[in-house]
Amino acid sequence: MAGGVGSRFWPYSRNNRPKQFLDFCGTGRSLLQMTFDRFARIIPKENILVVTNKAYKALVMEQLPEMNEKQVLLEPARRNTAPCIAYALAHIRKRDTKANMVVAPADHLITKEDEFLAAVEKGLEHVAKNDVLLTLGIKPNRPEVSYGYIQAGAENEKGFRKVKTFTEKPNLELAKEFMESGEFFWNAGVFLWNAETIHKAFWEFLPDLAAKFDEASPMMGTDEEESYINELFPTCQNISIDYGIMEHARKVDVLCGDFGWSDLGTWGSLYDLSDKDDNGNVILKCRALTYDCHDNIVVLPEGKLAVLYGLKDYIVVEADNALLICKKQEEQRIRQFVNDVSMMPDNSDFI
Amino acid sequence: MAGGVGSRFWPYSRNNRPKQFLDFCGTGRSLLQMTFDRFARIIPKENILVVTNKAYKALVMEQLPEMNEKQVLLEPARRNTAPCIAYALAHIRKRDTKANMVVAPADHLITKEDEFLAAVEKGLEHVAKNDVLLTLGIKPNRPEVSYGYIQAGAENEKGFRKVKTFTEKPNLELAKEFMESGEFFWNAGVFLWNAETIHKAFWEFLPDLAAKFDEASPMMGTDEEESYINELFPTCQNISIDYGIMEHARKVDVLCGDFGWSDLGTWGSLYDLSDKDDNGNVILKCRALTYDCHDNIVVLPEGKLAVLYGLKDYIVVEADNALLICKKQEEQRIRQFVNDVSMMPDNSDFI
Secondary structure (H helix, E strand, C coil): CCCCCCCCCCCECCCCCCCHHHHCCCCEEEEEHHHHHHHHHHCHHCCCCEEEEHHHHHHHHHHHCCCCHEEEEECCCCCCCCHHHHHHHHHHHHHHCCCCEEEECCCCCCHHHHHHHHHHHHHHHHHHHCCCCCEECCCCCCCCCCCCEEECCCCCCCEEEEEEECCCCCCCCHHHHHHHHEEEEEEEEEEEEEHHHHHHHHHHCHHHHHHHHHHHHHHHCCCHHHHHCCCCCCCCCCCCCCCCCCCCCCCCEEEEECCECCCCCCCHHHHHCCCCCCCEEECCCCCCEECCCCEEHHHCCCCCCCEECCCCCCEEEECCEEEEEEEHHHHHHHHHHHHHHHHHHCCCCCC | CCCCCCCCCCCEEEEEHHHHHCCCCCCCCHHHHHHHHHCCCCCCCHCEEEEEHHHHHHHHHHHHHHHHHEEEEECCCCCHHHHHHHHHHHHHEEEHCCEEEEEECCCEEECHHHHHHHHHHHHHCCCCCCCCEEEEEEECCCCCCCCCEECCCCCCCCCEEEEEECCCCCCCHHHHHHHHHCCCCEEEEEEEEEHHHHHHHHHHHHHHHHHHHHHHHHHCCCCHHHHHHHHHHHCCCCHHHHHHHHHHCCEEEEEEEEECCCCCCCHHHHHHHHCCCCCCCEEEEEEEEECEEEECCCEEECCCEEECCCCCEEEEEEEECEEEEEEEEHHHHHHHHHHHHCCCCCCCCCE
């Protein structure tokens, strides 16, 4: 799934260059490319589909030249994850109605790839044999309030747990209780299931979507696909797979682990993940001289120099023609800032 | 006088683009150009000399195409204001040993030009008739600690005062006393005198310099000037006209007024001079959205956008490849920062 816009990384991410296409870690590979590389280690490349917004087709093809154009599914409108997954499912079912699938966001970071891939392989085996929807759960390492949590039962002998509930983002107090209890895990948005199981679940919980994409299925991979999807997609309900199916399904398991996972949701989470200097500053891409500066994250274009005096707990990010300076603990406001920028006259260069 | 480097406006000013060549006010004219325009209202253009460092010859000619190359005197080394003025004096004396002169820095701002020019004309008349060195004094509007002060006697019937002492930069307490006393004025570094008077003063207080430039005088304006000055100038004593002559001369007058003068010495003084928004922020050249921001000065290249949250009393300046963020009250440290930058490896792009 590579269709997000993501304004939380503004000004680094822009409408025409969202987070999944950025080389966050400076490794020379974007998050999308890293996600592709990761799965390509255990899944044949021709079995990988990328679902993205129409607007990003060229970007995807440029970043993943090893993919056939037909593997890139284009959404003509933003409709959240349930229609996105239904679309991919229609494609997959045309090739193999009994395929085992893994669904993952293309804009997350996984630093422990081996553990992650071992879990995916184990999970695929599990959903092949059992009529169950499976999700990956991340063992929390901090009382994070910006994630959804999964409450899970005891681990069975094979390492799987039954999902009790999917929870909304908690407040800090609750997040601390979640952590201490040991039965709550972060919902990483990574799902595994057999095509038959999820197809049944669509019919049970989102029958309108199921009907639409069953009708669309014969067109998949043909010349008619694009125009058909262009008609159909915008009529789909805007709903997440979590809210539309996972929270209601009766047989949902979770496989928990620590995969060095981050959704890189905000500058603050990038700060948490990154190496720090002796004063707790994270300096990415650029060079910096800091004086009396603590616990900041500074990201300027390569080749630039920052000289900073007397900043504590700030985000300082520059990209192209925009500079953002914001207190780290107020970063949830960045969405509002970007919205305000979008209201400015002559703003098109900035968003 | 247009030879300064001035690191206090880093990163906006650089070694190859010092303050006098910058369009600080966004009017389309640099401080040097504004200084030239100002004096050209009362002094024939061909009687204006610019003394600058060799390295800035091309910049001066580019910014002042109306000047003849021979009006631009090139210093092959930095030797403070006394040698600079002695060099200009040698030029002027070759044309007219009885000329009346006004000497002014090319990197100051004067917002009340009419008052200023009226004072200059009155001063030129005064030094034409009297064997006296004259300086302009600025009525202080705040207890500034970064300026030198002139202690002056009572105003005579013509509006002139005798200088009692030139003082060093005072501490805040003393600066407040200076202001209250009513007999202290800022030393703006603008001097008026007759060529004979200052020539005598050079022989009295800096005889070595006087002898050197008397010897050089016949070469002025000839093909030999450049090579002669290249030899002579580096051997000159490094000394200011204030310290070398003004503080010792017996007959020094001061003409005081309020000329909307600023030496634009620092980002802080530019802040003080500039229009502010409702929250006391000064935004120059760029566009900005500010949230919970007070009393900052923000200068980014034209066309850029700054989004700022939770900054109070900061300097935020970007130019080319460098970004400076510094508490306003710590701006005197910028010199140190620039020095530190000059110690970095591969730093040549930054200074």
